[in-house]
Amino acid sequence: MxxxxxxxxxxxxxxxxxxxxxxxxxxxxxxxxxxxxxxxxxxxxxxxxxxxxxxxxxxxxxxxxxxxxxxxxxxxxxxxxxxxxxxxxxxxxxxxxxxxxxxxxxKKPTGTLVLDALTPGKRLYMFSTGTGIAPFASLIRDPETYEKFDEVIVTHTCREVAELKYGFDLIEEINGDEMLSEIVGGKLRHYATVTREDYAFQGRITDLIVNGKMFADLGVPHFDPAVDRAMICGSSAMLKETKALLEQAGLTEGANSKPGEFVIERAFVD
Structure with missing residues (x-):
């Protein structure tokens, strides 16, 4: 057989x-x-x-x-x-x-939301909507970020409160890591807002910049190109509006080849 x-x-x-x-x-x-x-x-x-x-x-x-x-x-x-x-x-x-x-x-990574694309500064804003917080999840867990900046402010805007959880999990993870929390110290700040539900902080981040509420809530002065740097990742409309606000404040866009005061990520998922 x-x-x-x-x-x-x-x-x-x-x-x-x-x-x-x-x-x-x-x-x-x-x-x-x-x-x-x-x-x-x-x-x-x-x-x-x-x-x-x-x-x-x-x-x-x-x-x-x-x-x-x-x-x-x-x-x-x-x-x-x-x-x-x-x-x-x-x-x-x-x-x-x-x-x-x-x-x-x-095999080849790339992108503009890297510290090398920014000129030296004191305060770093990371503006994000939705899954746009992902690159900042990387950067706020990198010791080099805190070597280069005295204050790091991550803003995360979503439609609903439940969509903010990933960001809060990140902060909890950092605070719970003995080595990382010591490096971060009091330099990291997390500013979460929603647009479609009742919440302590409500509104599109661009509106909160324009009306000054973001600065008041955080207790920081308005944008100053001498000290402030920024990274932006989110929807195309948010990118365009935030870019315009930063440029109005005198900040110039940078890139890997020519560092500036702010950078934008233009790569999207489907």
């Missing part, structure tokens, strides 16, 4: 120039937001604040989108904070990942 033929296990082919990493944890915050962590290749190097192209094989073809790396450069794993888009080419599949699944990542 012939032995039964062995069935070969299907192993997806990983494209050249791409890492295939394993999901180590997944946390769903709302029906629109989740975060996940995955293994980090030994050879993968990035600057806190940069983004990478991550993806999945969908219908036999790899689909990639730009995602800010939410973990700091020193972390042994990689963290990402994502929206859920029901019909999104990538996120409709990415939101279903589980521990042990495989995620693809291209």
């Amino acid at each position: 012939n032995a039964p033929a062995k069935t070969e296990e299907f192993v997806p082919t990983v494209p050249a120039g791409v890492f295939a990493e394993t999901v180590t944890s997944v946390q769903h915050y709302t029906d629109r937001l989740f975060r996940f962590r995955m293994t980090r290749p030994d050879s993968f190097r990035f600057r806190s604040g940069e983004f990478a192209m991550i993806g999945l094989v969908v219908d036999g073809k790899p689909v990639y989108r730009a995602y800010s790396i939410a973990s700091p450069a020193w972390d042994e794993e990689l963290e990402f904070f994502s929206i859920k888009v029901p019909d999104g080419p990538l996120t409709s599949h990415l939101q279903q990942i589980k521990v042990g699944d495989q995620v693809l990542m291209r």
Whole structure:
């Protein structure tokens, strides 16, 4: 009698120039937001604040989108904070990942939300909406941020209170880390606002800048190009409006090749 033929296990082919990493944890915050962590290749190097192209094989073809790396450069794993888009080419599949699944990542990170793109200053604003807080999740856990600035203010605006939880979790994580909390000291401030529910701090961040409430709530002076620096990550409308407000205050936009007083991230997920 012939032995039964062995069935070969299907192993997806990983494209050249791409890492295939394993999901180590997944946390769903709302029906629109989740975060996940995955293994980090030994050879993968990035600057806190940069983004990478991550993806999945969908219908036999790899689909990639730009995602800010939410973990700091020193972390042994990689963290990402994502929206859920029901019909999104990538996120409709990415939101279903589980521990042990495989995620693809291209090998070259990039981005403008890095400390090197800013000229020296004293106070650093990080303006974010929604998942735009992800690159700042990386930067506020990087000791270099506190070596370069005396005060770091992270603003996070969402539609609903539940969507702010990731930001509050970050602050709690930092305060609970003995080494990191000592480095951060009292330099980090977190200013969370919502636009569609009752909350202690309400309103679009641009409106709160214009009417002066943000400065009053934080007890800081209005923008001063001599000391203030800023990073912006969020919706296209928010980017445009915040950029205009900073320029009105005399701050100039910077880049990796030419540092300035503020920088913008223009890479989006679907």
